[in-house]
Amino acid sequence: MSDPNPIPPNPASIPQPAAAARNTARAQGRTARLVLIALGVLFILVMLVLPLITVCVYALKQGWDVFSNAITDPYAIKALQLTLLATAAAVICNTVFGLFASWTISKFHFRGKQFLTTLIDIPFAISPVIAGLVFILVFGRIGWAYDFLQAHDLKVVFAVPGVILATIFVTFPFVARELIPLMQAQGSDEEEAAALMGAGWWTIYRKITLPHIKWGLLYGIILCTARALGEFGAVSVVSGHLRGKTNTLPLHIEILFSEFQLTAAFAVSSILVAAAIIILILRNIVEFKGRKEEHEHVR
Amino acid sequence: MYVELRQVDKAFKGYKALDDVSFSIEKGKLVGLLGPSGSGKTTILRTLAGLVHPDSGDIYIDGQRVNDVPASKRGIGFVFQNYALFRYMTVFDNIAFGLTVEKKDKAFIRERVNQLVDLVGLQGLQSRYPHQLSGGQKQRVAFARALAPNPHLLLLDEPFAAIDAKIRKELRLWLRETISSLGITSIFVTHDQDEAVEVADEIIIVNRGRIEQKGNPADIYKEPSTPFAAQFIGESSVLAHYRTLKGFESYEGYDNAVIRPELIQIAKLGKQPYAHASEEGTVEDVFFRGSLIEVHVNVQGMRLIGYRSPEEAALAPGEPVSVLIYRLYLYNEDKVRLAENARLKDENTVFI
Ligand SMILES: Nc1ncnc2c1ncn2[C@@H]1O[C@H](COP(=O)(O)OP(=O)(O)OP(=O)(O)O)[C@@H](O)[C@H]1O
Ligand SMILES: [Mg+2]
Numbered sequence: 001m002s003d004p005n006p007i008p009p010n011p012a013s014i015p016q017p018a019a020a021a022r023n024t025a026r027a028q029g030r031t032a033r034l035v036l037i038a039l040g041v042l043f044i045l046v047m048l049v050l051p052l053i054t055v056c057v058y059a060l061k062q063g064w065d066v067f068s069n070a071i072t073d074p075y076a077i078k079a080l081q082l083t084l085l086a087t088a089a090a091v092i093c094n095t096v097f098g099l100f101a102s103w104t105i106s107k108f109h110f111r112g113k114q115f116l117t118t119l120i121d122i123p124f125a126i127s128p129v130i131a132g133l134v135f136i137l138v139f140g141r142i143g144w145a146y147d148f149l150q151a152h153d154l155k156v157v158f159a160v161p162g163v164i165l166a167t168i169f170v171t172f173p174f175v176a177r178e179l180i181p182l183m184q185a186q187g188s189d190e191e192e193a194a195a196l197m198g199a200g201w202w203t204i205y206r207k208i209t210l211p212h213i214k215w216g217l218l219y220g221i222i223l224c225t226a227r228a229l230g231e232f233g234a235v236s237v238v239s240g241h242l243r244g245k246t247n248t249l250p251l252h253i254e255i256l257f258s259e260f261q262l263t264a265a266f267a268v269s270s271i272l273v274a275a276a277i278i279i280l281i282l283r284n285i286v287e288f289k290g291r292k293e294e295h296e297h298v299r
Numbered sequence: 300m301y302v303e304l305r306q307v308d309k310a311f312k313g314y315k316a317l318d319d320v321s322f323s324i325e326k327g328k329l330v331g332l333l334g335p336s337g338s339g340k341t342t343i344l345r346t347l348a349g350l351v352h353p354d355s356g357d358i359y360i361d362g363q364r365v366n367d368v369p370a371s372k373r374g375i376g377f378v379f380q381n382y383a384l385f386r387y388m389t390v391f392d393n394i395a396f397g398l399t400v401e402k403k404d405k406a407f408i409r410e411r412v413n414q415l416v417d418l419v420g421l422q423g424l425q426s427r428y429p430h431q432l433s434g435g436q437k438q439r440v441a442f443a444r445a446l447a448p449n450p451h452l453l454l455l456d457e458p459f460a461a462i463d464a465k466i467r468k469e470l471r472l473w474l475r476e477t478i479s480s481l482g483i484t485s486i487f488v489t490h491d492q493d494e495a496v497e498v499a500d501e502i503i504i505v506n507r508g509r510i511e512q513k514g515n516p517a518d519i520y521k522e523p524s525t526p527f528a529a530q531f532i533g534e535s536s537v538l539a540h541y542r543t544l545k546g547f548e549s550y551e552g553y554d555n556a557v558i559r560p561e562l563i564q565i566a567k568l569g570k571q572p573y574a575h576a577s578e579e580g581t582v583e584d585v586f587f588r589g590s591l592i593e594v595h596v597n598v599q600g601m602r603l604i605g606y607r608s609p610e611e612a613a614l615a616p617g618e619p620v621s622v623l624i625y626r627l628y629l630y631n632e633d634k635v636r637l638a639e640n641a642r643l644k645d646e647n648t649v650f651i
Contacts (some may be wrong), residue, residue, distance in 0.1 A: 189383035
């Protein structure tokens with residue numbers, strides 16, 4: 001244990017000028033700190049808090065009735081339902097994938113492992129619009145899979161499946177990214193110990209691995225949800241903006257906005273803002289609990 | 300033979316971690332695997348447990364070849380070097396784990412766990428988590444957990460490594476008594492020879508993936524059969540040359556010699572009864588070691604280490620002394636022999 005604080009100087013032993021210099025240095029340090037904190041707070045206020053407040057104020061500007069009409073509009077409700085559906089699909093799919101991928105990557109050694117890990121990150125690196133275009137290229141009229149889909153009477157692009165696929169694609173890495181380092185950090189000792197006592201892989205996974213990664217998993221799921229709720233770019237390309245059919249909430253907002261229904265647009269936006277705030281709170285709880293537990297259990 | 304390894308080889312990426320390892324262990328014995336760091340001790344245990352698969356060779360447990368039996372079916376208890384307790388389970392659940400996996404009924408599990416908790420002296424700690432335990436308590440939990448499913452063979456990898464010196468002594472005596480009262484065949488790994496000598500019925504010395512010697516501690520001490528064993532066991536130090544030492548002029552055919560403190564006697568000049576068999580030397584250093592005094596003496600440019608009792612007259616650095624060497628271990632590339640001081644033998648004197 002190294003002590004980060006130097007030994008406090010003995011006041012009597014410090015010559016006056018040195019003490020004075022020290023005091024001014026300390027004062028300068030304090031000013032710098034205050035300035036930096038003030039800048040940070042100002043930045044957050046202007047860039048984050050102010051817009052959120054504006055959304056809410058604008059949404060309620062023309063009174064409660066207009067607000068409630070906007071959010072109970074059948075198209076808005078349809079859009080909300082589709083958003084929730086796409087989000088649920090993305091969370092389930094990516095959680096399952098994340099669990100498998102992290103298990104595979106951390107427990108087995110195989111060729112191309114590094115490559116696979118890099119591949120998982122593609123949705124982070126690539127612009128969502130491009131992701132959407134890729135789906136059009138694959139499943140759309142000019143796509144490779146078009147004939148097959150036609151033959152089986154399936155519609156992907158400009159239909160609900162396309163929206164869901166696009167959402168899954170852009171939120172693909174969240175859970176896996178959270179879990180891979182956690183799984184790699186956990187020594188296999190505990191799992192070996194369990195295996196030696198005759199436990200099967202499912203018991204080991206459930207009783208040993210899962211408790212270890214559960215907060216990370218929740219954290220990944222929350223991030224994934226947040227991203228899925230707000231996804232715009234990729235979904236916008238594949239959805240075709242069919243009102244009441246393939247519009248998600250963000251798309252609906254965009255349409256309202258482009259039709260100059262500003263109050264309605266902001267009213268619907270406030271649903272997403274509320275969701276974001278809830279997610280933020282959950283995220284903090286999970287992060288706090290996870291960290292606390294880790295502190296406790298890791299020696 | 301209860302446990303047997305026959306010509307087991309294991310290489311990790313071309314590095315031979317186990318090289319033609321063969322040994323066998325009788326039922327009910329407590330055996331110590333002793334060797335320097337990286338010598339392959341853990342690998343031997345893991346091979347026995349089925350966590351490492353040998354490249355060639357056979358493993359027999361209780362007469363059955365177990366190479367193809369998976370780790371979970373070998374019925375072996377394993378105490379890991381770092382305990383590997385289940386972090387998110389209480390002491391009770393840790394100990395109960397093996398029984399739960401075997402789907403034993405609740406009442407039986409409770410009874411068995413409580414019995415083990417009593418055995419290892421952890422009463423009242425059942426509902427604690429591993430991070431709420433001291434090193435010694437964790438060690439006991441790991442031990443109880445390994446014992447719970449009634450294994451026929453218990454493997455312990457440096458069970459005391461993470462425990463401070465004092466509790467360590469206590470724990471190893473406790474472990475010895477507990478294991479011998481249960482009568483489970485056990486193998487434990489250590490790189491501390493005091494521990495091996497004190498705890499084990501039999502010691503297997505491992506070096507660079509090979510078995511150097513196997514035998515009971517006293518025999519290995521008295522008759523090391525390989526140069527490595529001779530140097531490794533005891534507070535051995537290597538002598539640069541021995542042919543010029545009184546009493547050892549006539550030993551032929553060996554290049555090197557090893558000496559241990561208990562094989563020499565250091566006396567004040569003129570106080571040495573076997574002066575004709577003794578060398579003269581100069582005291583270099585004197586260390587107080589509590590129950591004994593360690594004296595470093597320079598004899599013909601070589602440093603010899605010997606012990607004296609605190610009751611004897613004190614020696615000071617620089618003082619000339621008489622050094623009697625009773626015995627040496629002489630060795631070559633591949634052979635070792637014990638050499639007695641010939642001048643003592645000639646006189647037909649009895650020494651202590
Ligand atoms: N999984 C592995 N992959 C590569 N090399 C390994 C592996 N396991 C062990 N080794 C190597 O095999 C040799 C023997 O290792 P082992 O763990 O058996 O040593 P040890 O005698 O238990 O040492 P220590 O006293 O330090 O625990 C070492 O050189 C080690 O680096
Ligand atoms: Mg080891």
